[in-house]
Amino acid sequence: MQFFNMFWDYRQYFLDGVKYTLLLAAIGVVCGFILGMLVALLRMSKWKVLRFIGSVWVEFLRGTPMLVQLLIIHYGFATAFDLKFSALQSGAITLTINSSAYLAEIFRAGIQGVERGQTEAARSLGMTQSMAMRHIILPQAVKNVLPAIGNEFITIIKESSIVYVIGVSEMMFQANSIMSMTYDGMTPFLIIAVMYFILTFILSKILGVFERKLMSRDQR
Numbered sequence: 001m002q003f004f005n006m007f008w009d010y011r012q013y014f015l016d017g018v019k020y021t022l023l024l025a026a027i028g029v030v031c032g033f034i035l036g037m038l039v040a041l042l043r044m045s046k047w048k049v050l051r052f053i054g055s056v057w058v059e060f061l062r063g064t065p066m067l068v069q070l071l072i073i074h075y076g077f078a079t080a081f082d083l084k085f086s087a088l089q090s091g092a093i094t095l096t097i098n099s100s101a102y103l104a105e106i107f108r109a110g111i112q113g114v115e116r117g118q119t120e121a122a123r124s125l126g127m128t129q130s131m132a133m134r135h136i137i138l139p140q141a142v143k144n145v146l147p148a149i150g151n152e153f154i155t156i157i158k159e160s161s162i163v164y165v166i167g168v169s170e171m172m173f174q175a176n177s178i179m180s181m182t183y184d185g186m187t188p189f190l191i192i193a194v195m196y197f198i199l200t201f202i203l204s205k206i207l208g209v210f211e212r213k214l215m216s217r218d219q220r
Contacts, residue, residue: 006187010178014191017171018199020088024170025157028095032156033149035096036103037138043108054104061101067162070094074166091163091170099156106148110141143214150207154200161196171195 007014042054061069074090077083085093114137122132164173175188182188 002184002187003190006178006182006184007191010174010188013174013178014171014195016169017174017192018195020168020170021157021160022199024088024091024095024160024163024168025153027092028099028156028160029149029153031092031096032099032103032152035100037107039100039104040107040111041133043104044111058101058104061098066094066098066159067165069098070162070166087163087167090166091160091168094163095156095160098159099152102152102155103149106145106152107141110145110148111137113144114140146214147207147211150203150210153207154203157199157203158196 039054039057042050043058045051045054070090073093074085074087077085118136118140119132122136123129127135160170161172164170164176167173171192175192178188179185
């Protein structure tokens with residue numbers, strides 16, 4: 001009963017947390033999608049300098065904790081360059097650049113998975129390299145990696161909890177606030193654990209349906 005009573009008494013806190021969690025995850029995936037695609041193209045460029053920049057971006061962001069990246073953006077930039085972001089902006093930027101590193105590798109695998117003959121066929125029709133990439137390769141690559149992009153969205157929902165350390169009012173922050181008011185160190189976190197599970201479970205089911213529709217469309 002304590003579980004349900006606390007959820008009902010503090011429902012507005014939990015719902016506000018869900019709102020900010022989903023907002024941050026959506027920004028991280030959408031902006032990370034665009035940035036990740038650009039980084040993937042850098043990684044596959046014929047120019048060595050661009051390949052180096054893309055590699056550094058991916059390796060650095062994958063090789064450092066997200067918490068460190070978050071603190072650098074929120075506190076480091078403010079003290080070193082007087083570049084101040086709100087807590088929400090810092091959280092969104094961190095999730096965007098972090099997810100872009102993982103999405104870049106997903107896109108790179110998707111692009112490399114498209115048969116080489118399709119590029120050659122597009123070039124034989126008079127398309128330039130960029131036209132072939134934009135109209136032939138990228139649409140197929142994105143379609144092939146949609147399940148992986150969905151998984152990244154689920155990962156970001158869970159990892160967005162880290163931004164509570166700078167004061168973003170997402171689910172973890174709200175659970176901490178309720179704990180400080182009620183002195184209950186168990187129930188608020190059990191509630192958000194169930195809420196995280198419900199969010200990710202529903203999203204994974206929706207992605208499964210979407211993936212099956214794409215597969216059935218391809219088989220026609």
